[in-house]
Amino acid sequence: MNYYRTSLLTLILCLSLFTAIAQNTDELMFKPLFNGKDLSGWVDVNTSPDTWKVEDGILVCSGNPIGVMRSDRQYENFILEIEWRHMEAGGNSGVFVWSEGTPFKDNPLTKAIEVQMLELAWAEQHNQTDAYVHGELFPTMGMTAIPDNPRGIRSKSLEKRCKGKGEWNKYVVVCVDGTVKLSVNGKFVNGLRASERKKGYICLEAEGSEIHFRNIRLLELPPGITSEAQTAPLVD
Known part of the structure; x- marks a missing residue:
């Protein structure tokens, strides 16, 4: 039953995207969120001036102190493409979507x-099962959503598709009307739906280890019917 429901949601999502593109051919295009030169378009929330820097067109995150950097505006429906590589075995990081853009308490x-x-060595280093892999999707800090592939409140990737330390990975994150679908290196392997929030900031995470980002770009899609309660508060 869950398989057919997920397949139906995916079909509806794809039809919505095709309709939006057909109706807005001249307006819809991918735009860079990172220009490869500086941190324009991003706001350091609670890290430090040394946490984020640009080297040879790559956004380098030292991982310390732990915290986030957010987009300078909110996004609702979109397709996000982002490439990343960990530089340390067992590295941990992520990208937040529909975020409040501030630390939580x-x-x-x-x-x-x-x-x-x-990074692939994380599970072994932390004595986790083999089922704990990259590409998990989950609500944080009490936010709610329904996982496609449940592992508690989290949704786990159905295939291991990431490369290890020092190698580039590509995520395509489709976010539409409370549904998130994740492609890892060319294949959709995870999703969740019914997110409590459907509009908010995009954040990059520093979580204790060096990680690099590049080719961060976004295709903004037409908005849906999103209430004030489903929208993250604006940050001054």
Whole structure:
């Protein structure tokens, strides 16, 4: 039953995207969120001036202190493409979508949907089962959503498709009307739906280890029917 429901949601999502593209051919295009030169378009929330820097067109994150950097505006429906590579075995990081763009109470991270980026050695280093892999999707800080492939409140990737330390990976994250679908290196392997929030900031995460990002770009899609309660508060 869950398989057919997920397949139907995917079909509806694809039809919505094709309709939007057909109706807005001249307006819809991918635009860079990172220009490869500086941090224009991004706001350091709670890290440090040394956490983020640009080297040879690559966004380098030292991982410390733990915290986030957010987009300078909110996004609702979109397709995000992002390439990343961990530089340390067992590295941990991620990108947050529909985020509040601020730390949550005493936690340095933010209320959002997290798209996790784990280096392959993380599970072994932390004595986790083989089922705990990169590309998990989950709501953070009390936010709610329904996982396609449940592991508690999280949704786990159905295939291991990431490359290890020092190698580039590509995520395509489709976010439409409370549904998130994740492609890892060319194949959709995970999803969740019914997100409590459907509009908010995009955040990159520093979580203790060096990670590099490049080719971050976004195709913004037409908005849906999103209430004030489903929209993250604006950050001054």
